Amino acid sequence: MPQLDFSNPLMLSKLVWLLIIFGLLYFVLKNYALPQVAAVLDERAARIAADLNAARDAQAAGEAAMAELRAATAAARSEAQAAVASAIAEANAKAAAEAEAINRRLDVQVAEAESRVRAARDSAMGALREVALDTTQAMLARLRVQAPANDVAAAVDRAAGGRG
Amino acid sequence: MAVEGKAIDALSQFELATTFGPIGRAVGFTQSNLHMLIAGALIVALMVIGMRPRAMVPGRLQSLAESAYGFIDEMLLAQVGPEGRRFFPFVFTLFMFVLFGNMLGLFPYAFTYTSHISLTFTLAMLVFVLITVVAIALHGKHFFGYFFPEGAPLWLAPIIIPVEIVSYLSRPVSLSIRLFANMVAGHVMLKVFATFVVMLGALGTLGPLLSIMPLAINVALVGFEVLVAFLQAYVFAILTCIYLHDAVHLH
Numbered sequence A: 001m002p003q004l005d006f007s008n009p010l011m012l013s014k015l016v017w018l019l020i021i022f023g024l025l026y027f028v029l030k031n032y033a034l035p036q037v038a039a040v041l042d043e044r045a046a047r048i049a050a051d052l053n054a055a056r057d058a059q060a061a062g063e064a065a066m067a068e069l070r071a072a073t074a075a076a077r078s079e080a081q082a083a084v085a086s087a088i089a090e091a092n093a094k095a096a097a098e099a100e101a102i103n104r105r106l107d108v109q110v111a112e113a114e115s116r117v118r119a120a121r122d123s124a125m126g127a128l129r130e131v132a133l134d135t136t137q138a139m140l141a142r143l144r145v146q147a148p149a150n151d152v153a154a155a156v157d158r159a160a161g162g163r164g
Numbered sequence B: 001m002a003v004e005g006k007a008i009d010a011l012s013q014f015e016l017a018t019t020f021g022p023i024g025r026a027v028g029f030t031q032s033n034l035h036m037l038i039a040g041a042l043i044v045a046l047m048v049i050g051m052r053p054r055a056m057v058p059g060r061l062q063s064l065a066e067s068a069y070g071f072i073d074e075m076l077l078a079q080v081g082p083e084g085r086r087f088f089p090f091v092f093t094l095f096m097f098v099l100f101g102n103m104l105g106l107f108p109y110a111f112t113y114t115s116h117i118s119l120t121f122t123l124a125m126l127v128f129v130l131i132t133v134v135a136i137a138l139h140g141k142h143f144f145g146y147f148f149p150e151g152a153p154l155w156l157a158p159i160i161i162p163v164e165i166v167s168y169l170s171r172p173v174s175l176s177i178r179l180f181a182n183m184v185a186g187h188v189m190l191k192v193f194a195t196f197v198v199m200l201g202a203l204g205t206l207g208p209l210l211s212i213m214p215l216a217i218n219v220a221l222v223g224f225e226v227l228v229a230f231l232q233a234y235v236f237a238i239l240t241c242i243y244l245h246d247a248v249h250l251h
Helices: A009-142 A149-163 B021-027 B031-050 B060-079 B082-104 B117-147 B154-201 B212-249
Strands: none
Touching (some): B031 B082, B082 B117, B117 B154, B117 B212, B154 B212
């Protein structure tokens, strides 16, 4: 097996060259190649973090705007409801006042009408006595009964008064 | 190239030879070192050219470079913790060097430098020296407490301490032999079955037909070897991470 032929002088020189090449490779990678990769990876990580932060900020702003909108909507709704309620109350009050005024006017008219009715009845009642008296005298005359006019009037009055 | 007098020669592929003519001969620069140079150049090219676009959304090559970086970074973070960041360049270089060595060796005519125990043992010794130096630098005398866990009964010390020392010292051995043996076994098998293809193909009328079988096996083996190449590089890196964890945290 050539690998175990340690008497071969190339074995040692090969190892010396190995150390030189490996050391060189280590040096180049450590000082030039790897920092470049690290820089690119860091840059990308920073970019991703920044983008994520921006997205998070945008989300927060959006949520705040949403909350503001919701609050504004709620305020507008309650304002509108208050306006509607006050309008209804105002209309109700106005309607009530008008109804009251009409009622008052009607009451007055009813009272007037009643007094007119009462006057008419009273006058009718006055006429009724005369009619009764005349009728009584006519009936007495037909029955050929002689009676003093004053007694007849008193009797009619009594009868009418007795009935109210 | 492998069939010499109808004998299977699966081991000559591991022989060292100098390259670059007389200059290479003068400085003992072997084909193994040439492949190390190629692997190193490919690694640097991947990391530098791949990352050149510095794109926010990476393309294919940049993705490959970034995932190689992220793979080792996460491994170190998971095994060692945040303190492991310091060792990142070393573990990364080690992983890529072994991975590219294993993968390069699968190309025809290529030399697999990780198939030499001397090389894997040298790499393992680098790891061993690193973990020992780190442990002593971080913990001073407490490092030697590593060999005798706290709370163990004192009378067990004569047994525990030698066992712990032997297991600690065997780390570079097991680390290097695992990689070396896997690479050698894979390449020997590939070479043996490839030789069968040639030998059967020379048999006559039925030969070419029969040689399809070892060829099919070799096709499957190449796929398997790609897996082993990655897996062994991964094992080498993760064991390094585990040893670093022990060095940093002492259990």
